[in-house]
Amino acid sequence: MTEIKYPIKGSYNLRKGRWSEPGNYYFVTTSTYKRKPIFLNSEIAQIIFDSIKWLEDRKRLEWVCMQIMPDHIHMVINLGQNESLDKLMNSLKGFTGKRLMSFIRVMVQSGRINIMIIVLGEKKV
Numbered sequence: 550m551t552e553i554k555y556p557i558k559g560s561y562n563l564r565k566g567r568w569s570e571p572g573n574y575y576f577v578t579t580s581t582y583k584r585k586p587i588f589l590n591s592e593i594a595q596i597i598f599d600s601i602k603w604l605e606d607r608k609r610l611e612w613v614c615m616q617i618m619p620d621h622i623h624m625v626i627n628l629g630q631n632e633s634l635d636k637l638m639n640s641l642k643g644f645t646g647k648r649l650m651s652f653i654r655v656m657v658q659s660g661r662i663n664i665m666i667i668v669l670g671e672k673k674v
Contacts, residue, residue: 569634574613578623579638586619587649596652597622600645609637 569575581587588594594617601624604610608629615624628634 567634569628569632571628571630571632574625574627575634576623576625577634577638578621579642580621584620588617588622589619592652593649596645596648600641600648603644604637604641609640 588597597617598615601610601612601615605612609632610629611627613625613627615622626637628637
């Protein structure tokens with residue numbers, strides 16, 4: 550009997566065969582690195598909303614609804630004209646990642662957050 554091999558989460562195999570078409574609606578889910586619950590921080594969650602607005606202002610998407618969970622996001626979007634879902638998600642993650650790194654740098658420098666909590670989580674080492 551042949552063993553069924555399932556794709557590893559986040560792997561290329563999950564994206565094989567996908568296609569997108571401008572003007573269509575898509576349900577998108579994306580999660581944080583190692584499923585860290587960083588969206589519990591309201592300032593970080595606001596960065597996500599600002600990033601979506603940035604894409605919407607540039608007519609790259611129209612967001613219908615969004616739910617931010619502690620370690621992942623669900624959203625329904627209408628893909629903008631001349632846009633592909635993979636390019637849109639790369640832009641969203643790139644723009645958001647840069648904003649998050651700037652925010653974390655400011656938080657660490659101001660002493661509002663400990664870098665070890667970000668890296669290791671809140672478990673005692």
